Amino acid sequence: MRTKPPPSLLSLTIDSAVLNLSDISDLSSIPDHILLDLFLRILRAGKLTEKVLRLFIATGKDEVISLVEALNIRHVLTPVLPTTVINDNEVDIVIGALHADLTTFMNEWRPIFSRFHLIIVKDPDLKEELQIPEGFRADVYSKADIERVVGSSSSIRFSGYSCRYFGFLISRKKYVVCIDDDCVPAKDNAGYLVDAVAQHVSNLQTPATPFFFNTLYDPFRKGADFVRGYPFSLREGVNCAVSCGLWLNMADLDAPTQALKARQKNVRYVDAVLTVPARALLPMSGINVAFNREAIGPAIGPALRLTGEGKLRWETVEDIWCGMCVKVICDHLGLGVKTGLPYVWRTERGDAVQSLKKEWEGVKLMEDVVPFFQSLKLPQSATTAEVCMVEIAKAVKEQLGKAHPVFSQAAETMVEWVKLWKTVASG
Amino acid sequence: MAAPTPLLKDELDIVIPTIRNLDFLEMWRPFFQPYHLIIVQDGDPSKTIKVPQGFDYELYNRNDINRILGPKANCISFKDSACRCFGYMVSKKKYIYTIDDDCFVATNPSGQQINALEQHIKNLLCPSTPFFFNTLYEPYREGADFVRGYPFSLREGVPTAVSHGLWLNIPDYDAPTQLVKPLERNTRYVDAIMTIPKGTLFPMCGMNLAFDRDLIGPAMYFGLMGDGQPIGRYDDMWAGWCCKVICDHLGLGIKTGLPYIYHSKASNPFVNLRKEYKGIFWQEDIIPFFQSIVLPKEATTVQKCYLVLAKQVKEKLSKIDPYFDKLADAMVTWIEAWDELNPAGASLANGKK
Numbered sequence: 001m002r003t004k005p006p007p008s009l010l011s012l013t014i015d016s017a018v019l020n021l022s023d024i025s026d027l028s029s030i031p032d033h034i035l036l037d038l039f040l041r042i043l044r045a046g047k048l049t050e051k052v053l054r055l056f057i058a059t060g061k062d063e064v065i066s067l068v069e070a071l072n073i074r075h076v077l078t079p080v081l082p083t084t085v086i087n088d089n090e091v092d093i094v095i096g097a098l099h100a101d102l103t104t105f106m107n108e109w110r111p112i113f114s115r116f117h118l119i120i121v122k123d124p125d126l127k128e129e130l131q132i133p134e135g136f137r138a139d140v141y142s143k144a145d146i147e148r149v150v151g152s153s154s155s156i157r158f159s160g161y162s163c164r165y166f167g168f169l170i171s172r173k174k175y176v177v178c179i180d181d182d183c184v185p186a187k188d189n190a191g192y193l194v195d196a197v198a199q200h201v202s203n204l205q206t207p208a209t210p211f212f213f214n215t216l217y218d219p220f221r222k223g224a225d226f227v228r229g230y231p232f233s234l235r236e237g238v239n240c241a242v243s244c245g246l247w248l249n250m251a252d253l254d255a256p257t258q259a260l261k262a263r264q265k266n267v268r269y270v271d272a273v274l275t276v277p278a279r280a281l282l283p284m285s286g287i288n289v290a291f292n293r294e295a296i297g298p299a300i301g302p303a304l305r306l307t308g309e310g311k312l313r314w315e316t317v318e319d320i321w322c323g324m325c326v327k328v329i330c331d332h333l334g335l336g337v338k339t340g341l342p343y344v345w346r347t348e349r350g351d352a353v354q355s356l357k358k359e360w361e362g363v364k365l366m367e368d369v370v371p372f373f374q375s376l377k378l379p380q381s382a383t384t385a386e387v388c389m390v391e392i393a394k395a396v397k398e399q400l401g402k403a404h405p406v407f408s409q410a411a412e413t414m415v416e417w418v419k420l421w422k423t424v425a426s427g
Numbered sequence: 428m429a430a431p432t433p434l435l436k437d438e439l440d441i442v443i444p445t446i447r448n449l450d451f452l453e454m455w456r457p458f459f460q461p462y463h464l465i466i467v468q469d470g471d472p473s474k475t476i477k478v479p480q481g482f483d484y485e486l487y488n489r490n491d492i493n494r495i496l497g498p499k500a501n502c503i504s505f506k507d508s509a510c511r512c513f514g515y516m517v518s519k520k521k522y523i524y525t526i527d528d529d530c531f532v533a534t535n536p537s538g539q540q541i542n543a544l545e546q547h548i549k550n551l552l553c554p555s556t557p558f559f560f561n562t563l564y565e566p567y568r569e570g571a572d573f574v575r576g577y578p579f580s581l582r583e584g585v586p587t588a589v590s591h592g593l594w595l596n597i598p599d600y601d602a603p604t605q606l607v608k609p610l611e612r613n614t615r616y617v618d619a620i621m622t623i624p625k626g627t628l629f630p631m632c633g634m635n636l637a638f639d640r641d642l643i644g645p646a647m648y649f650g651l652m653g654d655g656q657p658i659g660r661y662d663d664m665w666a667g668w669c670c671k672v673i674c675d676h677l678g679l680g681i682k683t684g685l686p687y688i689y690h691s692k693a694s695n696p697f698v699n700l701r702k703e704y705k706g707i708f709w710q711e712d713i714i715p716f717f718q719s720i721v722l723p724k725e726a727t728t729v730q731k732c733y734l735v736l737a738k739q740v741k742e743k744l745s746k747i748d749p750y751f752d753k754l755a756d757a758m759v760t761w762i763e764a765w766d767e768l769n770p771a772g773a774s775l776a777n778g779k780k
Contacts (some may be wrong), residue, residue: 189536212714213629215591215683216598216613223615225608228601229630229664231714232707244562251563254575261572266563268570272617280624282560283576313575320576339562366578370559 014038018045021052027059036063043071050075051191086201092173092293093197094119096164098311099181100128107133108184112195119167121146123311125159141166149424156416160309161286161316162302165417168293169301169425175201177290180313183344186248189269199342200243200290203273207237208336210278218273218338237275241296241335242326245288246270250346252285254363255314258352273340278331281373284323287313288344291326297425298385299329301417304369304410306361314355317362317369321410324373329388332378361406368403372396389418432545432552436461439522439548442514446470447528452479454531458542462524465514467492470506487513499767502760507653509662511633515640515647516765522551523644524637529692533595536616546620546686547590547637554584555622555680565620565682584622588643588679589670592635593617594690599632601660601707602700605693620684625675628717631667635688638670642679644769645729646670648761650754657750658709659702668717673732676722705748712747716740730762737762 007015014034017024018041027035039056042048053073056064093116095102102120106113110133117137122130124143132138146158146166158166164178177200186194206220212234219226219235226235251266276282291300304321330337376395382388393414400407442465443449449466452459456479464484468476472488492513493500503513508527515523524544533541553567559581566573566582573582598613623629638647646669649662674681720739726732741755 213623213627213683215593215629215632217617221615223611223613225598225600225604225611227630228599228604228632228660228703229667229710230601231710233711234714246562251572252575253572254577257572257575264570264572266570268618270564270617270619271615272619276560277624277627279626280560282562283574285562285574285576317576323576339560363579366576367580370578370581374558 010034014041018042018047021047024055027055030059032061032063035059035061036067039064039067048073086198088115088117090174091116091197091201092119092167092171092176093117094121094164094167094171094176094178095181096161096167096178097122097130097181098126098160098163100126101131102181103131103133105181105184106136109179110135111193112185112197116197117173119171121158121163121167123159123163125311141170150420154416154420156302156413156420157305158302160311161313162305162318164286165300165302168297169420171293174292174294175204175290176293177201178286178288179344180287180346182349183247183288183346186269186343186345188343189271194342194344196245196288196342196344197290199273200245203243203338203341204240204290204292206240208240208275208338209234209237210275210331210336213277214274217340218275221273238334238336239292239295240275240338241292241330242284242337243290244276244282244284244323244337244339245290245342245344246340247285247287247346248343250348252287252313252346255352255356255360256363258314259356262352269343270340273338276327276337276339281324281327281370282337282339283320284326284337285313286319286322287346288342289319295335296326296330296385298389298418298421299326301389301414301421303414303417304365304406305413306365307406308361310355312350312355314350314352315362317365320362320366321369324369325389325392325414328373328376328378328392329385332382332388333385365404365406368400368407372400386418386422389414393418432549434461435522435548436463438520439463439524439544440465440514440518440520441544442467442511442518442523442525443528444469444508444511444514444525445476445528446508447476449476449478449528451528451531452482455526456481458532458544462544463520465518467511467514469508469510485517487517495768496764499760499764502648502651502757502764504649504652504656504662505654507656507659507662508633509649509652512647512649512662512666512761515644516761516768518640521639521641522548522637523640523647525633526636526688527634527690530594530634530688530690533687533689535687536618541686541688543592543635543686543688544637547592550590550620550682550685551587551637551639553587555587555682556581556584557622557625557675557680560624561621564684565622568620585678585680586639586642587622587682588639588674589631589681590637591629591631591667591681591683592637592686592688593684594632594634595687597690597693599634599690602696602703603707605696605699609693609696616687617684620682623671623681623683628668628671628714629681629683631663631670633663633666634690635686636663643670643674643729645762645765646673646733648733648758651750651757657748658705660699661703661706661710664706664710668713669733669736672717672720672722672736673729676726676732677729709747713744716743730766733762734759 120140122142393411397411466486468488472490650665652662737758744751
C-alpha cells in the first residue's frame with residue numbers, strides 16, 4: 001500500500017496560516033502563488049469571512065480578484081438581524097433633505113432602509129432637484145406639496161431642518177424614525193453594522209422606567225435586569241414614546257464647543273440604552289431620533305426658530321426646544337423617553353467657527369429656555385399631547401414672550417401646529 | 428494628554444467588612460498597597476482575620492466597636508456587612524472607598540486590568556451635573572463634552588459626593604431575580620459614567636463604592652441589619668436613598684457607572700430571600716416616602732438633614748413596622764456617635780463654594 005508523501009514545509013505553513021487567520025492583518029508581502037493557495041484552503045476550511053475577504057482584496061493582486069469574481073463571492077450586505085420582530089408596516093422613515101444629492105446617504109443606509117417606507121421631504125429652500133437612487137419605497141415631498149397640504153397662508157415655515165416635521169405630519173405609521181442626511185450607519189465595538197432602525201423600534205417597543213434609576217441601565221435588554229432594591233411595583237414600566245440615539249465621529253456639540261475642540265471626534269461606543277428619569281430634562285438632538293407617533297405625535301413639531309436659523313445643526317435649536325416640550329409632556333402623561341443606542345456615524349460638514357461668528361443666539365436662549373421648562377407644570381385636565389402643547393404654548397407666551405420675540409413666535413407656531421395636526425394628521 | 432490622576436494616598440481610606448479572610452487583597456495589591464485600610468471584622472470577635480503582609484491597616488472587631496462607642500454601639504449592625512459604616516465613622520480621611528471581599532480586579536474590553544480606585548478618584552474629583560441630563564454622559568471625560576443645547580450656566584457642575592461603581596460577572600440582583608435567573612452573568616461593559624439627575628432615586632450598592640466623607644459621610648449610615656433585625660441586604664439601599672435625598676437638597680452630585688469590578692461569589696438566593704423578604708414589601712412604601720420628602724431650608728448640613736430624615740422615618744414609616752421606630756432612633760444615635768468621633772466636622776457647610 002502506497003503511503004501518502006509527508007506534507008511539504010510550505011503546505012504546513014499555509015495550513016498554520018489558515019488556523020491563525022485572526023492574527024493576520026496584512027497579506028501584501030505574500031507571493032502570489034502562495035496567496036492563491038491560502039485563499040483556496042481558507043475556502044475549503046469554511047473560514048472565509050467579511051474581514052478575511054477584505055484582507056485578500058486589499059492586496060490588489062489580479063489573480064485573487066479574478067478568483068473572487070469567478071467564484072462569484074459577494075460581500076454580505078445584510079446587517080445584524082434584529083432581535084425584535086419589526087412589522088414593516090408600522091414604521092416610516094422620515095428624511096429631511098437639506099442636500100440635493102442623497103445618493104451616498106441612501107446607498108449607505110440601503111441594507112437597513114430598503115424594507116421600509118420612506119418619506120423624503122425636500123427643504124423648500126433647496127433649489128436643485130433631489131437625486132435619489134433606485135430601489136426604495138419612497139415618497140418625496142417638495143415645496144409645492146407642502147403648500148398644497150398646509151396652505152400657503154400658514155405661518156409655519158417648514159424650511160431647513162424643520163422640513164422633516166412635514167414628514168411627521170403626513171406619516172400614517174405608528175413609529176417614525178428620523179435621521180439627518182449627513183449620517184451613515186455606524187459600526188459597533190464588534191465591527192458589525194448597527195441597524196439603527198431595529199434598535200430604535202426595539203427601544204420604543206420595550207417599556208421605559210422613568211420613576212427609579214436602574215444602575216444596570218435598560219433592564220429589558222438581554223443579559224440585564226432590574227437590580228436589587230428596585231421596587232417591584234415599578235418593574236412593569238411605562239410606554240416608551242421617544243428613543244434618542246447618539247452619534248459617532250461628529251458628536252452633536254454646539255458651535256463654541258466644536259470650534260474649541262476642532263479635532264475632537266466621538267469614538268466612544270457606549271453599549272447602553274437607558275430611560276431618562278422623570279422630571280430630568282435633556283437636550284433631544286434631532287439628528288438621530290425615533291418616536292411613537294400614535295402616543296406623542298402632536299408634541300413633535302416645529303416651534304422655536306432662531307432669527308438667523310441656518311442649514312447646519314449648530315445654527316439651530318429647533319430640535320432642542322421640541323425635546324423640552326416632549327419631555328415635559330411625556331413626564332406629565334406617564335410616558336418614557338430613552339437615550340443611548342443606536343449610534344449613527346455623523347460626517348463632517350461646515351465650519352463651527354464660521355457658524356459661531358454668524359449665530360450663537362441659540363446658546364444664549366437656552367439660558368431662559370431651560371429654567372422655564374424645569375418649572376413648567378401642566379394642569380391635570382391636560383390628558384392628551386394636543387392639549388399639553390396648547391397649554392405649553394400659553395405658558396411660553398405669558399412667561400417667555402417678553403424675553404425675546406422668537407418665543408412669542410414659537411408659541412404661535414405651536415398652536416398652529418396643533419391645529420394642523422388635528423386636520424391633516426388625524427384625518 | 429490628561430494630567431495623571433492623583434493617588435490621594437494620604438486622603439483616602441479603604442474600608443472592608445469581612446467575616447472570613449482577606450485573600451482577595453492579593454489581587455488588589457498593586458492598586459491598594461499605597462493606601463490605609465480599615466478592616467471591620469463582623470461576626471465572632473475571637474476569630475483572627477489574617478491580613479496579607481505589607482498592607483497598612485487598622486482592624487476593628489465587635490469588641491472594639493463596643494468599646495469605642497459604648498452604649499451607642501447598638502446602632503452598628505452585627506452579623507451583617509452593614510457594620511462597615513463603623514469604618515466610615517472612625518476614618519480620619521476625606522475620601523472612603525469600600526469594597527466587598529468577594530470582589531476582584533476586572534478587565535476592560537481591551538484586556539487591561541481596571542484600576543477601580545483610580546477611576547473612583549477621578550469621578551469624585553470632577554464635578555457632577557445633576558440639573559440637566561447630558562446625552563454624551565460624563566462631559567468632563569476625555570473625548571466627551573456637553574452637547575448642543577446644554578445651558579452654559581450649568582456647565583460648571585456641582586461637587587461630587589458619591590461614586591457608584593458596577594460589577595461584571597455576578598450582577599447585584601435581588602433574591603427573586605437570582606432564583607429565576609441563576610445563570611445570568613453581567614458581561615456588558617458599558618463605557619460610561621453619568622450623574623444621576625436631581626430628584627431621581629436609585630438602588631445604591633455598597634460592593635464598589637466611593638464617597639467624599641467631608642461632603643456626605645454622616646449620611647452613609649448602613650442601618651440596622653442582620654442579627655436580631657427583621658431585615659437584611661437593604662443596608663446600602665437605605666444609605667443610598669438617604670444620601671440621594673440629602674445630596675439633592677444640598678446641591679451635591681452622585682455618579683454611577685465606571686469603574687467595574689469582578690464580582691465572583693453569588694450568595695445563596697434562599698438565604699437572601701429570607702433576609703430580603705420583608706424589604707421587598709416595605710420598599711413599596713419606603714420609596715414613595717423618600718420621593719416625597721422635602722427637607723427644610725434650615726437644614727444646611729448633612730447632620731441636620733439626616734436628623735430631619737430620622738424624625739420623618741419615625742413619624743411616617745413606623746406604622747409599617749415597629750422596626751422603623753428602632754431604625755429612626757438608631758439614625759439619631761449614629762449622628763451623635765459621628766459627631767463625637769468627628770468633632771471638627773460637626774457643622775459641615777453644604778458643598779456649595
